[in-house]
Amino acid sequence: xxLRFWMFQLLNGLTTGALLFFVAAGLTxxxxxxxxxxxxxxxxxxxxxxxxxxxxxATGSFTLALVAGAVAAGLxxxxxxxxxxxxxxxxxxxxxxxxxxxxxxxxNAYLALWGGAPRSLQAPEIFARSxxxxxxxxxxxxxxxxxxxxxxxxxxxxxxxxxxxxxxIRACVDDxxxxxxxxxxxxxxxxxxxxxxxxxxxxxxxxxxxVLGVSIGLDFDVLLLAIVVMVVGGIGSLAGAFAAxxxxxxxxxxxxxxxxxISYFTLFVPVILILLLRPKGLFGRFTGE
Amino acid sequence: MxxxxxxxxxxxxxxxxxxxxxxxxxxxxxxxxIFGAFAMGLDLLVGYTGLLSLGHAAFFGLxxxxxxxxxxxxxxxxxxxxxxxxxxxxxxALAYAPLAVRLGGLALLTVTLAFGQVVWGLATxxxxxxxxxxxxxxxxxxxLPISSLDIADPIIYYWFSLFWIVLLVFLISRxxxxxxxLSLLGVRDxxxxxxxxxxxxxxxxxxxxxxxxxxxAVCGILSTYFNKFVGxxxxxxxxxxxxxxxxxxxxxxxxxxxFVAGSGLFIIRTQLVGxxxxxxxxLGFLYIITVLxxxxxxxxxxxxxxxxxISTLPSGTFDSTGGEGGDV
Numbered sequence: 075x076x077l078r079f080w081m082f083q084l085l086n087g088l089t090t091g092a093l094l095f096f097v098a099a100g101l102t103x104x105x106x107x108x109x110x111x112x113x114x115x116x117x118x119x120x121x122x123x124x125x126x127x128x129x130x131x132a133t134g135s136f137t138l139a140l141v142a143g144a145v146a147a148g149l150x151x152x153x154x155x156x157x158x159x160x161x162x163x164x165x166x167x168x169x170x171x172x173x174x175x176x177x178x179x180x181x182n183a184y185l186a187l188w189g190g191a192p193r194s195l196q197a198p199e200i201f202a203r204s205x206x207x208x209x210x211x212x213x214x215x216x217x218x219x220x221x222x223x224x225x226x227x228x229x230x231x232x233x234x235x236x237x238x239x240x241x242x243i244r245a246c247v248d249d250x251x252x253x254x255x256x257x258x259x260x261x262x263x264x265x266x267x268x269x270x271x272x273x274x275x276x277x278x279x280x281x282x283x284x285v286l287g288v289s290i291g292l293d294f295d296v297l298l299l300a301i302v303v304m305v306v307g308g309i310g311s312l313a314g315a316f317a318a319x320x321x322x323x324x325x326x327x328x329x330x331x332x333x334x335x336i337s338y339f340t341l342f343v344p345v346i347l348i349l350l351l352r353p354k355g356l357f358g359r360f361t362g363e
Numbered sequence: 364m365x366x367x368x369x370x371x372x373x374x375x376x377x378x379x380x381x382x383x384x385x386x387x388x389x390x391x392x393x394x395x396x397i398f399g400a401f402a403m404g405l406d407l408l409v410g411y412t413g414l415l416s417l418g419h420a421a422f423f424g425l426x427x428x429x430x431x432x433x434x435x436x437x438x439x440x441x442x443x444x445x446x447x448x449x450x451x452x453x454x455x456a457l458a459y460a461p462l463a464v465r466l467g468g469l470a471l472l473t474v475t476l477a478f479g480q481v482v483w484g485l486a487t488x489x490x491x492x493x494x495x496x497x498x499x500x501x502x503x504x505x506x507l508p509i510s511s512l513d514i515a516d517p518i519i520y521y522w523f524s525l526f527w528i529v530l531l532v533f534l535i536s537r538x539x540x541x542x543x544x545l546s547l548l549g550v551r552d553x554x555x556x557x558x559x560x561x562x563x564x565x566x567x568x569x570x571x572x573x574x575x576x577x578x579x580a581v582c583g584i585l586s587t588y589f590n591k592f593v594g595x596x597x598x599x600x601x602x603x604x605x606x607x608x609x610x611x612x613x614x615x616x617x618x619x620x621x622f623v624a625g626s627g628l629f630i631i632r633t634q635l636v637g638x639x640x641x642x643x644x645x646l647g648f649l650y651i652i653t654v655l656x657x658x659x660x661x662x663x664x665x666x667x668x669x670x671x672x673i674s675t676l677p678s679g680t681f682d683s684t685g686g687e688g689g690d691v
Contacts, residue, residue, distance in 0.1 A: 111469045161654055166415055166469055167611045168654045174604055175650030182644035298480065298600075305473050338484020342477045349466065349474045 078210045083331050084324070085207070089216045089285060091323025092223030096278035097296055098303035098315045099230065100271020106247040106310015108264055110162050113173040114154065115275055116297030117180030122147040122276025123288035124184055127193045130283075136198035140280045147276020148269050155268040159261075177293065185290050195283025215284055222281070227316045234312045243267060247310045299326070302345050366536055374529045381518045391633060393521045393589055395626035397582045400528045402609035402625025403535055403618055404578025409607065410615030411539065412571040413551030414464060415472045417603050418479030419579050424598030425482060426452040426580035427587035431499040432492075441505035441588070448587075449580040456576035457569075464568035476600055483598040498594025502587055524585050531581060532622070538574065539618060547571050548616070605632075612653050614662025624661055 101115045122143035130139040154176065155162075161172055196202070201215035234240040245253040246263050254260045278296075279288070286292060303322050307314030322341070329340030377396070381389050401423060408414050429448030433439040439447065463474055486493045493499065504514045512519050538544050549557045550567050557564050587593040596602070609628050613620030631649075635642030657663060 105469070109469070111472070165658075166472070167409075167615060168658055170415065170417075170472070171608055171611045171650045172654045174608065175647045175654070178643050178647030179651070180647075182641055182647065186641070186644075298476070301473055302477065305470075305477070309470075334488065338481055338488060342481040342484065345477045346474060346481070349470065349477070 079331075081208055081210050082212070083327050085210075085212055085216065085220070087324035087327035088220045088223075088320060089323070090327055091320035092219045093278050093282045093285065094296075094299055094303050094323055095223050095227055095316055095319035096274045096281065098300040098307070098319055099312060100268075100274045101300050102304040102307060102309055102315045103243070103247070103267055103312065104264075104271050105304060107243065107250075107267055108162070110169060111166075111173070111301075113170065113297065114176040114180060115271075115300060116293035116295075117177050117184075118147040118151055118272045118275040119279045119282075119296050120184055120288065120290075120293040121150055121180065122279025123195075123283050123292070124188045124193070124279075125276070126280030126283055127188075127195055127288050130195055136196065136280075139195065139283075140277060143280035144273045144277040147279065148273035151269045151272025151275075152265070154272075155265055159264075177297070181290060181293055184293075188288075190290055192287045192289035193283075194287045195280065197284040219281060219285070223316075223319075231312055231316065302341065306345055306348050366540070367533070370529065370533055370536065374525065377525055378522065381521055386517050389517045389521050390589075391630060393517075393524050394586065394633075395629045396524060396528050397585045397589070398606070398609070398629045399622040399626035400531050400535075401579055401582040402606050402613065402621040403532065404575045404582070405606050406610045406613070406615060406618055406621040407535065407539060407544075407547070407578075408571045408575040409610045410617065410621070411544065411547040411551060412568055414467065414568060414571065415469070415607070416475040416572075416575070417472050417600060417607055418475030418477075419575060419606060420598055420600065420602035421475075421479040421482040422452040422456055422576035422579040423583035423586070423602065424486065424593070424595075425455060426583040427593040427597050428486060428493065428499065430584055431502045431587055431593040434502050435499055441503055445505065445584045445588075448584055449577065452580035452583070453573060453577050456573045460569045460572035460576075461565070464565065464572055476603070479598065479600050479603055483595060483600065486598050487595045494594075496595060498592055498596075500592045502591045502593065504588045504591065520589060524589065527581065527585060531578060535574075535578065536618065543567070543570065551616075608650055612650070612657075612660050614660030617660070617662030620660050620662030 097115065097119050100118075101112060104110055104112055125146040126139035126143035129142040130136060133139075158172060158176075161168055197213070197215035201213075201218050203214050204211045205214050205217065206212070207217070234244065242253070242258055243263055245256070245258065246260050250260055282288075299322060303315055303318045306322060307316070307318030325344065326341050333340055377392075380392060384392070401419075405416065405419055408416055408419075426445075426448035429451040430441070430444040431448075433444035433447050434441055459478065463471060463478070466474055486498075487495055489495075504520070507514050507519075507523070514520055514523060539547075546557065546562055547567055547570075549560075549562070550564050554564055557567075583593075583597060586597065605628060606625065609625035610621040612628070613622065613624030615621075628646075632642065632646065635645055653660070659666070
């Protein structure tokens with residue numbers, strides 16, 4: 075267990091965290107905004123991955139794959155939100171039933187369309203090499219992912235904290251009724267956020283392609299981790315989602331590397347403790363009640 | 364009395380069933396009844412108390428693993444092992460429920476999910492003790508006190524399970540209609556009012572959680588002995604989801620609805636798995652359609668028919684389907 079091993083794990087953890095952030099951001103803001111736990115969010119992630127894979131197979135371009143993956147997931151998000159918005163706002167029973175139903179349908183539809191074999195995307199040319207960082211050799215693409223997460227995380231948080239649109243969204247998260255009384259079209263805000271969240275998830279699907287691959291079942295794995303991130307970071311908090319993504323990514327990676335036999339323990343026990351001792355999450359202002 | 368009579372009639376019909384169906388279906392029915400009872404127990408928590416759990420497979424699987432490991436590793440008698448397994452589940456539930464039920468709504472949903480994953484993770488990763496993905500095979504069934512009855516016979520095992528399930532259903536029904544059971548409905552509908560009336564709401568929630576876990580544990584034992592095997596599938600969050608969905612499809616708070624839905628979903632699922640690769644999709648659509656067409660679940664059908672007959676009354680008067688509840 076020398077220093078290089080830990081360095082390697084640290085970078086791996088940050089890579090996982092970077093991907094998680096893109097998925098969890100949409101999940102947590104949608105939950106904060108409308109109290110909707112969208113269990114089909116992993117399906118949006120995987121759609122991005124599969125569409126991205128197909129586009130890359132056809133054109134060879136990673137950039138096109140990114141665009142196509144994000145647009146496809148965004149469109150699906152728009153359709154889902156428009157078709158089910160009334161039911162989604164109903165009782166939690168119906169929400170769980172509906173979004174889980176959608177998740178199963180999507181999962182099986184992908185199996186029908188793309189088959190069960192795991193796919194993998196090629197990292198873009200310029201990143202398809204390794205660089206040495208502090209004595210270890212590490213894939214450039216993963217470093218790019220970490221950098222991208224930090225840049226877009228900062229951008230999103232600035233948008234969230236400083237822009238007028240961000241203020242409107244935050245107002246809706248904090249008090250939907252009051253925001254509505256102030257003349258904010260909460261329904262439009264919600265559609266915007268839902269679609270943006272879906273696009274981010276789709277983007278993550280493509281970005282994760284060269285690292286995690288694209289395969290059936292990944293949708294649920296990613297969903298579980300994103301839920302953990304949401305809970306740890308605090309529902310509806312973007313900064314919380316960012317910090318928690320990195321934390322969960324690191325804990326999961328170090329857990330797997332150090333205690334492979336009980337690696338789920340190392341990930342979920344802290345989550346349970348955080349929830350029980352601090353139900354609002356690290357940064358959150360309210361619980362999911 | 365009417366309730367007990369209905370349970371008795373259903374039990375007699377079910378007991379006679381093996382005369383009319385093939386051995387394959389006897390096995391299928393055994394499992395279907397087990398999942399029906401599991402869903403019915405969960406309804407006490409979800410429908411009665413209004414608390415959502417996406418992790419009760421943990422108690423189903425814990426009991427199964429407890430018994431299976433006790434039998435195969437320490438060659439304990441299967442009867443004792445069953446008691447040990449159920450005891451393990453109930454103890455874990457007792458330790459964890461008081462903390463968990465402080466959360467409500469979707470937060471509870473996520474914490475139960477996380478807890479379920481911990482147990483599942485232990486079972487799959489701690490391979491040296493739990494057998495990992497391969498599970499624990501070679502679990503022997505208990506020897507019946509009447510030596511002429513051979514429990515290896517599928518029909519005898521069906522009757523054996525039926526006996527315990529009827530007992531469970533009877534106890535669940537008694538519990539649900541007892542003062543404690545009825546106070547759970549109060550907790551669901553208005554927690555503040557129950558607090559003001561001097562009820563210990565927290566304790567009621569814990570009770571509902573642990574009772575649901577105990578029912579799940581008994582079902583887990585029956586399932587493990589049926590398969591003579593226990594694997595991570597019995598701890599999978601998808602099993603929890605299936606049970607939660609059974610409750611919702613059956614009609615939360617109606618008890619019989621979740622039982623029927625739990626059994627029915629299991630049968631539909633096994634039949635579809637054989638027929639088509641698209642069964643996951645069919646199941647998914649079933650959930651979506653239920654929400655859109657029948658939000659109150661199966662149990663709301665009689666109410667709906669009644670409503671149609673009394674159409675002269677202002678709409679909404681009879682609209683309580685007994686469990687849409689749960690404050691958002």
